[in-house]
Amino acid sequence: MxxxxxxxxxxxxxxxxxxxxxxxxxxxxxxxxxxxxxxxxxxxxxxxxxxxxxxxxxxxxxxxxxxxxxxxxxxxxxxxxxxxxxxxxxxxxxxxxxxxxxxxxxxxxxxxxxxxxxxxxxxxxxxxxxxxxxxxxxxxxxxxxxxxxxxxxxxxxxxxxxxxxxxxxxxxxxxxxxDIMRWKYGKLLRSVGNAVDAVCERADGFGEIAAQARAEAVAVLDAAGIAYTPKDEDDARRADILKPAFTGARGGGSSWQSLARGTGHIEADQLSGEIVLLARLHGLPAPYNENARRWANRFAREGRAPASLAPADWLATLGG
Missing domain, CATH: 3.40.50.720 (NAD(P)-binding Rossmann-like Domain)
Incomplete structure (x- = not known):
């Protein structure tokens, strides 16, 4: 093989x-x-x-x-x-x-x-x-x-x-x-925060935005009847297995790295955008994931530095 x-x-x-x-x-x-x-x-x-x-x-x-x-x-x-x-x-x-x-x-x-x-x-x-x-x-x-x-x-x-x-x-x-897709939908719930991680400063409001995006995604998957691994099951799988190899925090996740490398594109449509799609198919709102998707794509398109948008400025465009 x-x-x-x-x-x-x-x-x-x-x-x-x-x-x-x-x-x-x-x-x-x-x-x-x-x-x-x-x-x-x-x-x-x-x-x-x-x-x-x-x-x-x-x-x-x-x-x-x-x-x-x-x-x-x-x-x-x-x-x-x-x-x-x-x-x-x-x-x-x-x-x-x-x-x-x-x-x-x-x-x-x-x-x-x-x-x-x-x-x-x-x-x-x-x-x-x-x-x-x-x-x-x-x-x-x-x-x-x-x-x-x-x-x-x-x-x-x-x-x-x-x-x-x-x-x-x-x-x-x-x-x-x-049931691998149940696990992948569980991972999707973790990944909807990637677009927020990519664009927002680590300042007051950052954690709340990511939490709201996840809560919104959970509500959409529940309404769509899609099975996913809950957070405690995901956490139990990771347990003490994944241990940091380096001191200090990583710069950011995969979407943050796309912006840092200046690739000109980002994965937001496949992550937050998946929640937006499901929400629209089921007649539901998904403003946090839609705002995350739009901001991430804008940063990639304009070549903006990662983690440079104040959370307050992100929230100011919520639903707009």
Missing amino acids: RMIVYGAGAVGGVLGAYLHLSGQPVVLIARGEHLAAIREHGLTLQDGTGSRTVDVPVAAGPAEIAWQDGDVVLLAVKGEDTEAALRELAACAPATTPVVCLQNGVDNERRALRAFEHVYGVCVMSPTSHLTPGVVRADCHPVPGLLDIGRFPSGTDTTAESIAAAFRAAGYGSEPRP
Whole structure:
């Protein structure tokens, strides 16, 4: 089984490095300056043991890969890049290739199933960072993350069990779960705060905005009749497993990092925007998530620095 990690950023890059170090055949797919840096110097992995360079194969896209039986795609791009990635994959990878969505949000698996027969979801609990080309960081140690996996839309099979075993061999916690989408909706509730984390200053009102966005998302999922893992079940899964590898706070989560790198895009439509979509489908208001989505997209579009908007200014546009 060879792992094709499409999206070698924070989550994908760290996972690809650990898989490679465990002896698992791996090919990374990267782009831009990150691709150039990996090709020239290798991928630098920083974790609780220090820094090391991993000489892992890397490609600019699926067309550069000689596809073979046993290949598995680990799709680790942001949700806004899923469609483009699937188009590239469908042009050269066999339709029977398993596609594993290592992504936040809950719509990636459904989109992948249009093009590929065997699709799996992963509930990613893996704090990681990627701010410099060629460098990724695991922010937890000694276990870098939890990667529970299940077949989409439900169930498990021998492929899911084999992939979970490969994740465990690479140092991660991983369990096959037949109800993986319930776990991913639970993760979505944690992720609706990403857009707030990305744009708002850490000042009075910040925590309340994030809490209101989550409460609103819970109400929407309940009204839509969608099952999700409650916070206490998520917390119990993490327990004492995910331990910080570095002193001091991280700069921010994945959306914050997108703004910090100046990528020009952000994942807000797939996170807060998912709650907005469900709310509209069920005739419900979702002002906090709509405001979060709009502000995050504006910051990405205008190239604004992360965490630079006063919470009071954010609240002033609520519902407007």
